Amino acid sequence: MTAGDGFLSGSFAMDHYDVVVLGGGNAGLCAALSARETGARVALLERAPETEKGGNSAHTGGAFRVAYDGVDDLKRLVPDLLDSEIETSDFGTYSAEDFFDELAVQSQYRADPDVLDTVVTDSLDTLEWMTGKGVRFMPIYGRQAFKVDGKYKFWGGLTIEVSGGGLGLVDALTRRATKDDVDILYGCRARSLTRNGEGWQVHCASGQDYTAGSVIIATGGFHANLRWRTQFLGPGWDLAKVRGSRFNTGDGIELALDVGAAAHGNWSGCHAVFYDLNAPAMGDINLLNMQKNYFHLGVVVNADGERFFDEGVDFRNYTYSSMGARVLKQPGGVAWQIFDQHSEHLLPDEYRIRQATRIEAGSLEELAGKLDGINAKGLLNTLNAFNHAVDENTSFNPAVRDGRSTRGLGIPKSNWANPLTKPPFVAYAVTCGITFTFGGLKVDSQARVLDEDDQPIKGLYAAGELVGNLYFVKYAGGAGLTSGSVLGRIAGQDAATLTNTDS
Numbered sequence: 386m387t388a389g390d391g392f393l394s395g396s397f398a399m400d401h402y403d404v405v406v407l408g409g410g411n412a413g414l415c416a417a418l419s420a421r422e423t424g425a426r427v428a429l430l431e432r433a434p435e436t437e438k439g440g441n442s443a444h445t446g447g448a449f450r451v452a453y454d455g456v457d458d459l460k461r462l463v464p465d466l467l468d469s470e471i472e473t474s475d476f477g478t479y480s481a482e483d484f485f486d487e488l489a490v491q492s493q494y495r496a497d498p499d500v501l502d503t504v505v506t507d508s509l510d511t512l513e514w515m516t517g518k519g520v521r522f523m524p525i526y527g528r529q530a531f532k533v534d535g536k537y538k539f540w541g542g543l544t545i546e547v548s549g550g551g552l553g554l555v556d557a558l559t560r561r562a563t564k565d566d567v568d569i570l571y572g573c574r575a576r577s578l579t580r581n582g583e584g585w586q587v588h589c590a591s592g593q594d595y596t597a598g599s600v601i602i603a604t605g606g607f608h609a610n611l612r613w614r615t616q617f618l619g620p621g622w623d624l625a626k627v628r629g630s631r632f633n634t635g636d637g638i639e640l641a642l643d644v645g646a647a648a649h650g651n652w653s654g655c656h657a658v659f660y661d662l663n664a665p666a667m668g669d670i671n672l673l674n675m676q677k678n679y680f681h682l683g684v685v686v687n688a689d690g691e692r693f694f695d696e697g698v699d700f701r702n703y704t705y706s707s708m709g710a711r712v713l714k715q716p717g718g719v720a721w722q723i724f725d726q727h728s729e730h731l732l733p734d735e736y737r738i739r740q741a742t743r744i745e746a747g748s749l750e751e752l753a754g755k756l757d758g759i760n761a762k763g764l765l766n767t768l769n770a771f772n773h774a775v776d777e778n779t780s781f782n783p784a785v786r787d788g789r790s791t792r793g794l795g796i797p798k799s800n801w802a803n804p805l806t807k808p809p810f811v812a813y814a815v816t817c818g819i820t821f822t823f824g825g826l827k828v829d830s831q832a833r834v835l836d837e838d839d840q841p842i843k844g845l846y847a848a849g850e851l852v853g854n855l856y857f858v859k860y861a862g863g864a865g866l867t868s869g870s871v872l873g874r875i876a877g878q879d880a881a882t883l884t885n886t887d888s
Contacts, residue, residue: 402428402568403884404877405587405597407575407637409433410440410630411551412849412869413603414558415511417567418518419877420601425884427567427877428595430587432574432604433632437670439555440605441629441821441850442866444668447547447554448525449870450863451508452481461513462522462545474524474537476544481505487542491703491861495651497854503830503875504855504868511871512545518561521548528733529702531784538784541702543863552670554866575604578640584884585844598884599844601876602834603869604637605630606822606850608655609667617652617824621713626660628676628818629668638851641826645836646845650853652824656860657709659685660818662719663742674735677815678705681801682731682783683724684771687715690753690763692771697790697800702862709817721756721812723768727803729811731783742814752810770794772804821865825851832876844883846876 404420406413409431417429431438453459456476460466484505489496516522524530525546530537547554562569574590584598607613609631614622642648664675681701687693694711698704712720721744724732736743746752749768753761774791781789781803791798826834826847833841849869856864 400593400595402426402595402597404599404601404880405430405585405595406601406603407587408440408603408605408849409438409559409569410442410603410605410849410869411554411558411866412873413440413601414555414562415515415870415873416601416603416846416848416877417562418558418565419874420881421562421565421567423878423881425881428597429562429567429569430573430575430589430595431569431571432636433571433630435571437630437632438559438571439552441633442869443552443555443670444629444673445551445866446528447550447866448529448543448863449512449522449545449547449867450484450542450861451512451545451867452479452484452505453509453544454478454480458509459544461509462516463524464516466524470524473535474530474539476524476539479542479544483542484508487703488855488861488864491859492855492857495857499830500828500854504871507871507875508867511874512867514874515870519557520554521557522546523548531731533782533784540784541700542861543702550673575636575640578644580644599846599880601846601848601880602637602641602826602851603847603849603873604851605633606825607635607638608633608819608821610634614819618655618822619653621718622819624718625657625709625713625817625819626664627667628658628660628820631667633821633850637847638825641834641845641847644845645842646834647827647837648824648853649827650824651857654823654856654858655710656706656820656823656856657713658705658818658820659708659712659720659722659815661740661742662814662816663740664818672740674738675740676735676818677722677813678735679732680708680722682728683722684768684805685720685722686759686764686767687720688717688759690760690765690767692767692796695797695799697798697802699786703859705862706820706860709819712815713817717758719758719814719816721759721814723752723805723810723812725803725805725810726807727781728783736813744812744814745809747808749805749810752812756812756814768805771798772806775802775804777804821850823853823856825853828852828854828872831879832872833879844880846880848872848876
């Protein structure tokens with residue numbers, strides 16, 4: 386059943402549960418479903434109203450990174466995959482070793498190897514478990530595949546997404562949780578967490594108290610907390626636009642720290658992307674495609690008209706999460722992504738929405754004159770130098786790291802370099818959009834929250850973006866939903882088993 390304002394509707398409100406889950410995004414819902422199927426009586430407390438449910442999960446595109454050995458593994462997740470799709474697609478493989486190594490490299494080898502190994506090893510089984518809960522996966526043709534030599538080639542370690550995106554994911558899991566008699570209480574913000582004998586007591590802002598043998602915290606990071614962003618990420622981060630949920634202000638992290646949990650991870654790091662310059666200051670569930678993540682197919686310049694990083698150093702899946710920090714350091718915190726007809730047709734829907742800040746021109750000179758606040762002369766000098774530096778003897782192939790690069794520039798472009806010579810030319814004005822923060826709590830491979838002595842706090846678990854074990858410096862696309870599902874499922878099962886054992 387569901388409820389609003391912290392009270393159950395149509396039934397007697399009982400305040401004791403075997404397991405209480407804080408947070409109703411992907412990780413929290415997976416935790417609740419797992420605990421419920423293990424036999425626990427479960428309440429899920431969600432701070433947001435039902436109309437804004439789902440946390441950051443609802444604001445994502447719904448992509449999942451998963452280890453698989455070939456198309457037979459993918460068919461476990463996409464059972465309605467057509468023979469014609471298999472014939473016209475090169476799904477390749479994404480081994481557990483590749484998955485582990487790529488996330489380890491992205492973290493500069495700071496990620497907890499045991500927790501990371503659990504996420505990777507359990508990824509395929511967990512996603513298959515989710516299909517049994519009503520989640521429908523499908524290949525990411527629109528965002529992660531280019532047609533090369535008559536076949537769709539998937540790239541960057543991402544192959545599948547959820548039908549309906551992040552909101553479709555949340556809706557599917559919520560439907561199943563309701564069917565399975567998980568009590569979902571919306572508008573219920575947890576304000577304190579205290580030990581209650583062998584269990585826990587959660588006090589909500591509504592005045593309602595809930596007790597449980599175990600508590601699972603899945604309330605996300607603190608990206609929507611302006612004061613914490615400035616305190617921990619640094620000066621200027623108060624000016625970033627918030628891409629995700631406005632309710633992720635670090636509540637769960639603070640509750641856990643207050644009962645002895647260890648702060649852990651990269652508290653000065655975050656996932657922040659190129660975001661449309663005129664996007665709203667706070668994430669809007671009705672306006673999700675404001676990120677601009679396919680910069681690797683074009684050129685990016687700042688207000689001085691200068692390039693400020695290598696756009697083609699790797700697939701965007703491995704570099705996009707650091708772009709928000711880069712653009713925030715540029716003059717005015719603004720930049721422009723520029724494309725011509727070599728690559729504009731390859732851009733996905735996020736570039737084609739009506740609200741995109743898009744500028745088009747028939748020549749580079751005309752384009753430079755249309756970009757408000759840019760040094761037009763500096764821009765033309767930059768683009769002319771770039772055009773002359775492209776190695777056109779190497780073939781362009783967007784589905785692989787093609788080595789089509791520039792020569793002789795202070796800042797190279799290592800792959801996918803095309804001269805901007807085919808009009809019309811288009812530019813997109815972008816700024817910083819923060820998605821989630823990296824710092825949080827320390828957990829073990831059973832999702833148990835650890836204290837300062839690395840000992841599990843009995844009956845306290847965490848899953849999702851507030852886990853501080855995995856992301857340092859950079860983030861690989863699709864890893865967040867996968868880790869939330871894996872650790873959420875483990876937390877739910879372990880929490881329910883602990884409660885049943887104690888009782």
